[in-house]
Every structure is written in C-alpha cells, then in structure tokens.
Amino acid sequence: MGLILHHKALGKVFKVQCLHIPVQDRTPFEGLVKLVEETIRHEHASRPNSPIYLVGDSFGGCLALVVAARNPTIDLVVILANPATSFGRSQLQPLFPILESVPDELHVTIPYLLSLVMGDPVKMASVGIESRLSPMQKMKQLSNNLTAMLPLLSGMANIMPKETLAWKLKLLKSASAYANSRLHAVKAEVLVLASDKDNMLPSQDEAQRLKSSLSNCIVRRFKDNGHTLLLEESLNLLTVIKGTCKYRHSRKHDFISDFLPPSMWEYRYGFDVVSGYLRFASGAAMFSTMEDGKIVQGLAGVPNEGPVLLVGYHMLMGLELSCLVDAFLREKKIMVRGIAHPELFWGKLQTSSDEFAFADWVKVMGALPVSANYLFKALSTKSHVLLYPGGAREALHYKGEQYKLFWPDQPEFVRMAARFGATIVPFGTVGEDDIAELVLDYNDWMKIPVINERIKESIRDGIRIRDETKGEVANQQLFIPGMLPKVPGRFYYLFGKPITLKGREDLLNNREEANKLYLQVKSGVEQCIDYLLKKREEDPYRSIIDRTIYGALYSSADQAPTFKP
Known part of the structure; x- marks a missing residue:
C-alpha cells in the first residue's frame, strides 16, 4: 500500500521491486529475511558497484535492518518509515492481547479502528489536492476524497481476518526483537523517516534512539503525519531521498553527477508552498542587458547556452534566491546551480532540526557546496x-x-571561468529594505548575555571557509539577524551585459589581467544595484497593495507592470 503514491516517481530512477506477503502466508520472520537476502544478493551480483536501496515501512523497517546487518559488505541505503523496532514500547501494547482474543462477531470493527489509529484519514484524503486551488475548491475535493475512502477502510476486516491479525502481531514481536539484537552490526547508510503524530508506535523517540545506535544514520521528522507516513499527503519519497543526498550511483554522493532536476511536483511545492509567500510578497521584476547594452524586461539578455557564471550581490538572508531560480525555470527552462555555504550540507544548520525543511529543499533545487572542485565540475558540464x-x-x-x-581580493572565479570559456553575467538585486527592517545585527546580539555565548559557540563549532582570506569578507559569523517585517515593496533584478571569456585563456596565467576583469565584474554588479535603486522610484506598482489591486482587476498580482527600462 505504501508504494502506491511513490512507485511512478521512483520508477523513473530506480528499478522498483516490492515484497508482498499474501494474507494467508505464515512464513516466519527468518524465512522472510532469507527471501529478501536472495533478491539483494542477486542484484548485487549483477551490479556490484551500484548501491541497493531498501525501503522498510513499519514491520518492513525491522526486515530491512536485519538484512543490512547480515550483509555488511553490500552497499545498501536503508530507508525506514516509522520502523517497528519500537514495537515493544507501542502505545497500544496493553491492547494487543485483547485484539488477539476478541470474539469473532466483534472482530469486524477491529481492523477498521486500527486503520484510523494508524493513519490520519484527512492527510490521506489530501493527497493530490493542488495547493493553488481556492480554499472552497480544496474543501470540496477533500470531502469527495473522504467520501470515497472511508468505505475502503471499513473493508479492512476482509483484508485482515482475525487469524491474520494474530499472526501479524506475533511476527512484529519477533521482528522487533531480532532487529534490535542486530543493530550493532548495521554498517549501511540509514535514513529514518519519523512521524510526530504516530499513534501506533513511539516513532519520534525511536528515530533518535536509532540515530544514536547506528553508525551512519540521519533522521527526518514529519510533524503532521501519522503512522501510515507513505500513504499521507506532504511526503514524496523520491524528494526526501534527493533532499537528504541519499541518491547516488557509486559509493559517494556527487552533487553534479547524482543531481536529478526537480520534478513538476517538486517545482510547484517548492515555490508555491515552501517559498510561496515570499514570491507573492516580492512581486519580482526581472531585467537583463542585451549585447548592444540595451536593458530589457525579462531574461533575454542572459545566454541560453552554458557555461554561464551569474555573479551578484547577496541580499539579507539570501531573500532573492527563490525568485531568481524560479524566474530562470519559468522563462528559460534553465536550472541554476547555486553555490551555497557548506553549513547547509554538513554543518549545524543541516542537523539543528530533523525536519525535512529549507536546507533539504535547497539541495532538491540544485545547490552545490562552495568549493573550487564543484565550481570546476559545474562549469565543465556547461x-x-x-x-x-x-x-x-x-x-x-x-x-x-x-x-x-x-x-575577497582573489579573482579566482575569473580564472576558473576563463578555463572553460564561460560567460560571466554580473547582476544586482534590490528590495530587502522593502521587505524587512534589520533591527538586531551581529553587534547587537553580542551585547545580550547568554545569547552571545551561544552564537560564539555556534561559530566556533561551525564549518569555516576562506580562512586564508583577509579583510571583511573573512568575517563570516553565522547568526540569525533580528528583522521586523514591512508592508512589502518589490524585488528588482538586473542582469548586466554578458562578458564572454571564450578565447581568453591568457587570464589563466596573467593575474593582472584577471584582476582587471574581476574589478570590471564587481563594478558591473554595483552599477546594476545603482540603476535599480533609482529606477524603482518610477514603479507605480512597487507596493504590494497596488499590485494586489492590479491583480484583482486585471490578472495575477505577480504579473503587475513595473518601470520602463
């Protein structure tokens, strides 16, 4: 059942197989382990250098862990959804003996009640409802889905007769005990998906226990989901695999060769749900510069063919990022690969919360860790x-x-771009002062007792880059600034005239010329910012109020006109 919502997406990148245990089957746990092992070993023999993924849901989580423990030399990625390794601590443990001995005439209600305890019917019925629909349309579709689904839940008694339920409970007990006794032998890469509202098992606590017990384990929590996590709205298994960097072709994940472009669902969810409010509030207006120096609205001035290096100004908290990436996908069907701070990949920002959130979505949308190696690889793939x-x-x-x-003073990105004959496009963005007011910066936080010590500790333990750089740019303390929201204005982007480096191999060895070009790019960014700061005063729809009124009268608010370039 858990595969129903995911097999189509998974099937695009994996060869998918599913273990099915017929209702009348009474194969003991050890027999099921051997059955899975035979399949795993067969796959490994045919593809010895490729990882094999084991997805274990509830009882299947115990099965996956035992198979991994017994096959430490096979490259396995184990994904556990609310694993039943915590069965002995289940909230329903006192009821299980009663369930096994309930009279036949009452058994018809037990599977139905269990199905309601295991999952949230509303979350299940929400699957497939578009986030862009109006509240009234969403409610109507949800009502229709619930009406169609509830009779199916009442038919659970036919699927799970009394004898089968009793057998399943015994199987769960033995599976949980077996798996827990083998945790020390699991060397595989493990990802635990845990629901905060699991009424069947203490999955949230179990996830943390497994994380501390296993040698290579990370956790992602889903605060609004129940036990039947894979059947509920808001989870796409392939998206989670991508966002946690578990998708790989070889022993080690590579952000270039293992990158899978976002699907239409990921695109819509990422930009409509994750960053939807910012997109709406900012009303981004894009401009670019043609080869002849003419500024036009839109991205026509940015080359379609790579390699292209977009070099620009980073607004407060990177507020400009989602609108920029969205614009390139919408207008040019181009996936922009952003170079991001390593804290998003390996530092405390990645591990401070176990929820599948912003840091994971950044990776789904193609972010790369900042390093010369990944810049080299990205440019080499155009x-x-x-x-x-x-x-x-x-x-x-x-x-x-x-x-x-x-x-920084080093013009390294210029020389790297010259090596691949890339085109550099300087760009500027303005609008952060139209969205929020900075009220507490690093200096302000340092004046507050207790908080200043926590920030210092975080900086001390964080991943540092550019230790060799001097000056202000080396002063990269990571902290969360205190901001007060404003009535939103608008974001403006201007991409300057492209600088083609094809045939400029001389820049590789001529540092003086490389530095001149570096300063030209920096000046280009500053000129773009100055242009936008002046021209935005001419925008009749700079305020969100004006854009909303325009949207109500003519079209959507994010399509409101702006100043003429």
Missing part, C-alpha cells in the same frame, strides 16, 4: 552557476550595509 563572492558576509550584513559588496 551549467548556469550562481556565485556570490561576498558569501555569508553579505547575506548576514550589519545595519547600514545593505547593497554594499564584501568581496
């Missing part, structure tokens, strides 16, 4: 790469520093 030389120092700037560039 990608459109997004680079912020000012990094965290710009994105976490102090009061009064908006629209000020903090770039």
Whole structure:
C-alpha cells in the first residue's frame, strides 16, 4: 500500500521491486529475511558497484535492518518509515492481547479502528489536492476524497481476518526483537523517516534512539503525519531521498553527477508552498542587458547556452534566491546551480532540526557546496552557476550595509571561468529594505548575555571557509539577524551585459589581467544595484497593495507592470 503514491516517481530512477506477503502466508520472520537476502544478493551480483536501496515501512523497517546487518559488505541505503523496532514500547501494547482474543462477531470493527489509529484519514484524503486551488475548491475535493475512502477502510476486516491479525502481531514481536539484537552490526547508510503524530508506535523517540545506535544514520521528522507516513499527503519519497543526498550511483554522493532536476511536483511545492509567500510578497521584476547594452524586461539578455557564471550581490538572508531560480525555470527552462555555504550540507544548520525543511529543499533545487572542485565540475558540464563572492558576509550584513559588496581580493572565479570559456553575467538585486527592517545585527546580539555565548559557540563549532582570506569578507559569523517585517515593496533584478571569456585563456596565467576583469565584474554588479535603486522610484506598482489591486482587476498580482527600462 505504501508504494502506491511513490512507485511512478521512483520508477523513473530506480528499478522498483516490492515484497508482498499474501494474507494467508505464515512464513516466519527468518524465512522472510532469507527471501529478501536472495533478491539483494542477486542484484548485487549483477551490479556490484551500484548501491541497493531498501525501503522498510513499519514491520518492513525491522526486515530491512536485519538484512543490512547480515550483509555488511553490500552497499545498501536503508530507508525506514516509522520502523517497528519500537514495537515493544507501542502505545497500544496493553491492547494487543485483547485484539488477539476478541470474539469473532466483534472482530469486524477491529481492523477498521486500527486503520484510523494508524493513519490520519484527512492527510490521506489530501493527497493530490493542488495547493493553488481556492480554499472552497480544496474543501470540496477533500470531502469527495473522504467520501470515497472511508468505505475502503471499513473493508479492512476482509483484508485482515482475525487469524491474520494474530499472526501479524506475533511476527512484529519477533521482528522487533531480532532487529534490535542486530543493530550493532548495521554498517549501511540509514535514513529514518519519523512521524510526530504516530499513534501506533513511539516513532519520534525511536528515530533518535536509532540515530544514536547506528553508525551512519540521519533522521527526518514529519510533524503532521501519522503512522501510515507513505500513504499521507506532504511526503514524496523520491524528494526526501534527493533532499537528504541519499541518491547516488557509486559509493559517494556527487552533487553534479547524482543531481536529478526537480520534478513538476517538486517545482510547484517548492515555490508555491515552501517559498510561496515570499514570491507573492516580492512581486519580482526581472531585467537583463542585451549585447548592444540595451536593458530589457525579462531574461533575454542572459545566454541560453552554458557555461554561464551569474555573479551578484547577496541580499539579507539570501531573500532573492527563490525568485531568481524560479524566474530562470519559468522563462528559460534553465536550472541554476547555486553555490551555497557548506553549513547547509554538513554543518549545524543541516542537523539543528530533523525536519525535512529549507536546507533539504535547497539541495532538491540544485545547490552545490562552495568549493573550487564543484565550481570546476559545474562549469565543465556547461551549467548556469550562481556565485556570490561576498558569501555569508553579505547575506548576514550589519545595519547600514545593505547593497554594499564584501568581496575577497582573489579573482579566482575569473580564472576558473576563463578555463572553460564561460560567460560571466554580473547582476544586482534590490528590495530587502522593502521587505524587512534589520533591527538586531551581529553587534547587537553580542551585547545580550547568554545569547552571545551561544552564537560564539555556534561559530566556533561551525564549518569555516576562506580562512586564508583577509579583510571583511573573512568575517563570516553565522547568526540569525533580528528583522521586523514591512508592508512589502518589490524585488528588482538586473542582469548586466554578458562578458564572454571564450578565447581568453591568457587570464589563466596573467593575474593582472584577471584582476582587471574581476574589478570590471564587481563594478558591473554595483552599477546594476545603482540603476535599480533609482529606477524603482518610477514603479507605480512597487507596493504590494497596488499590485494586489492590479491583480484583482486585471490578472495575477505577480504579473503587475513595473518601470520602463
């Protein structure tokens, strides 16, 4: 049942097989383990250098862990959805003896009641309802889905007769005990998916126990889901695999060769749900510069063919990112690969919360860890790469520093771009001062007892980059600035005139010329910012109020006109 919502997406990148245990089957747990082992070993023999994925849902989680423990030399990625390793601590443990001895005439209600305890019918019925629908349309579709689904739940007694239920409970007991006794032998990569509202098992606590017990385990929590996690709305298994960097072709995940472009569902969910409010509030207006220097609305001035290096200014908290990536996907069908801080991949920002959230979505949308190696690989594959030389120092700037560039002295990205004959496009963005007011910066936080010590500790334990860099750009303290929202204005983007480096191999060895070009790019970014700051004063729809009125009268608010370039 858990495969129903996911097999289509999984089938595009995996060879999918499913273990089915017939209702009348009475194969003991050890027999099921051997059955799965035979399949795993057969697959490994035919593809010895490729990982094999084991997805274990509830009881299947025990099965997957035991198979992994007994086959430590096979490269396995084990994904556990509310694993039944916690069966001995189940909230329903006192009821299980009663369930096994309930009279036949009452048994017809037991599977139905269990189905309601195991999952949230509303979450199940919400599957497939578009987020873009109006509240009234959503309620109507939800009502129709519930009406169609509830009779199916009442038929659970036919699927799960009394004898089968009794057998399943005994099987769960033995599976849980067997798996827990073998945890120390599991060497596989493990991802645990845990529901906070699991009324069947203490899955949230169990996830943390497994994380501390297994040698290579990470957890993702889903706070609004029940036990039947894979059957409920808001979870796409392939998306979770991608966002946690578990999808790989070889022993180690590679952000270039293992990248899977976002699906239409991921695109819609990422931009409509995860960052939907910011997109609506910012009303992004895009401009670009043609080869002849003419500024036009839209992205026509940005080359379609890569490699292209987009080099620009990082607004406060990187607020400009989602609208920029969205614009390239909408208008040019181009996936922009952003170079991001390693804290999003391996640091505390990645592990501070076990929820599948922003840091995971950044990876689904193609972010790359900042390093010369990944910039090299991205340009070599002719990608459109997004680079912020000012990094965290710009994105976490102090009061009064908006629209000020903090770039290092080394022109390394120029030489890298020249190596591949890439096109550099400088760009500027403005609008952070139209969205929020910075009220507490790093200096302010440092004046507050207790909080300042926590920030210092976080910085001390964090991943540092550019330790060799001097000046302000090396001062990249990671903190969350205090901001107050404003009545939203608008974001503006201007991509400057493209700088083609094809045939400029001389820049590889001529540092003086490379530095001149570096300063040209920096000046180009500053000119774009200055242009936008002046021209936005001419925009009749700069305020969200004006854009909303326009949207109500003519079309959607995010299509409101802007100033003429």
